[in-house]
Amino acid sequence: MKLKFKLSLFNILTKVAFTGIFLALMPFIIERINLTQADNDLIKKREQVISQIAEIGIEPFITSDSSEAFGSYNILKEEFISLERADLDQDWNFIEMTSRLIEGEEIEFRVLNYSFRVDGQMYLLEVGKSLDSIEHTARNIRKVMLLFLVFIIVVTFTTDFNYTRHLLRPLDKIIRKLKLISEPSAFDRTPVRTTTSDFLQLDNALRDMMDHIEKLFRKEKDITVNISHELLTPVSVLRSKLENLLLKENLDPDVSRKVEESLKTLFRLQSLVNSLLLIARIESHQYLREESFSIKEVLQEIISEISPVALDAEIGLMDEITTDHIFDKANRPLIFSMFYNVINNAVRYSSSVSPIVIRSEYHKNRYTVTVSDSGIGLSQDQIKTLFSRFKMRNENNGKGTGIGLAIAKSIADFHHIFINVESKPGSGTKFYFIFP
């Protein structure tokens, strides 16, 4: 998942979680606030009543000798005040929840009980407030709160999401820069524009690294050129000397054959050095990849070149190349060599019982070429070392240095072609080339 989506997801989850917790706790909070508010109201009313009594005396409310009590409700029965004589053991001053039966209707009240004395007589004052009204207010507040919170979540989430996206845009750019390139010299060196120092550092570090790798590539290239010069010059001298020697007239046939054998050995040395140089050059990206060509044509060209030799050894070459693929941004001579080496290798190791099949197909939407022979096959150990240099199947059978498959592998890697082998000893070998 992309970083910006992860951040947004985290963002929305935390918001929802916090809001959820808040909504769960809100009734308690509101109840507490309401009760405190109600209690304050009740105390204020008590003060009013007490100060009235102090001013006009208790008689207007209740006569000192009668036993009746004073009570007053408002019409909606939301509040009441009652005053009565009482004989209590101690002074009362507390607030409690209690239900009262008023005109046949039981109603929850918050009631303040307060006792006081006037002329030695104890009176009990009760001031009540219905909780219905309190709960009603709480419900309303909750509704408004909920709407408000949803609104806040939506607004903050969209702004957060857009801002994160904006913040992370340089990172996207850096990733795109890396995705596009196949080698360091192709890296876009224009700095990413951002004020985020982390991204600046990342971009700079990448640029430095690319410079460094490119420098190493160049160094390797120089070394390759120098080695090839140093190795091939003496071979060149020796070769010309031997060839001139061979051209001498009246040369003893025995000498002549020995010189020819030396030349052949020298040619092997030359091929070997050239092969190693070739791999080094491919690995240090000294070849261009800018041709576009048909794979089918390349394969058919190779088949027509190898088939006379295969025919001579009574080995059939089956052309089952039904589908074509135009390979873009590639090096044709290298691709030619890659297939040539593998097919030639198959011819060399195949028994003449059944043919070598060269097939092309689209497998899982990717162009795939297979070369299968019915030769001696390979063991697991042999497969492991098949593409490494100088590892041969039957140690030394004089059929080359075994570097051909190493060449094929380096060419395949260079072109991002996946090359693979399936084989069992005795039942032949199958090479896969899966194109990018």
Add this chain to the structure above:
Amino acid sequence: MNVLIVEDEKSLAAEIAEFLKSENFLCDIAYTGTDASEKIAVNLYDFILLDLGLPDYEGLDLIREARKNNSEASFIIITARGAVEDKVKGLDLGADDYLAKPFALIELLSRINAVARRKFNVTDPEIRLGDFIMNIQSRKMFFSNKEVDLTKKEYDLLQYLVLNMNKVLARHQLYEHIWGNILDDQYDSNFIDVHIKNLRKKLNFHAPTPWLETVRGVGYRISLEN
């Protein structure tokens, strides 16, 4: 024909000179770029074999100089650097051919002859081989005006032998010439034998080919008295 060999490896220069002299060329040798530059300014050469890896000179500059002096010389670049850019740059500057070291002396001679044929516009493209006629322009082989159907490789092989008539060509030399562009790890001398076998079969269908000789232990030769 006058040839200047620009090559800092003295023994190699000597071998090339010895070989070309035996082929009736007049040879001059320059071991350094400065020396070569002076010689090009003073003498007229038909061919300049130029090694790019000179210690004192950027080899390609010599081509520029020669072109400035209106020299008619044809350049054949010989180099052990073998980098693709060198080849492209050299040919861009007007070099006529490019040969990677180590090369066969026979191959060098064929290249020189090929350039010479182009340069001096050799009019007769037909070569008689007994009752056969090879046309090196249309790259076809004829027997009494009827084309002999040869594959490209078979024709290449035959032409290389024909153009180096009366010389023994070793199997590896033939292989190098025909399959030199294929980057393989080994040469199959068998390849050459198979192709020669098929070639003989096709030609013998029309007439015997005693002129195409097998030289035991070495290779093949076309022997014809002109």
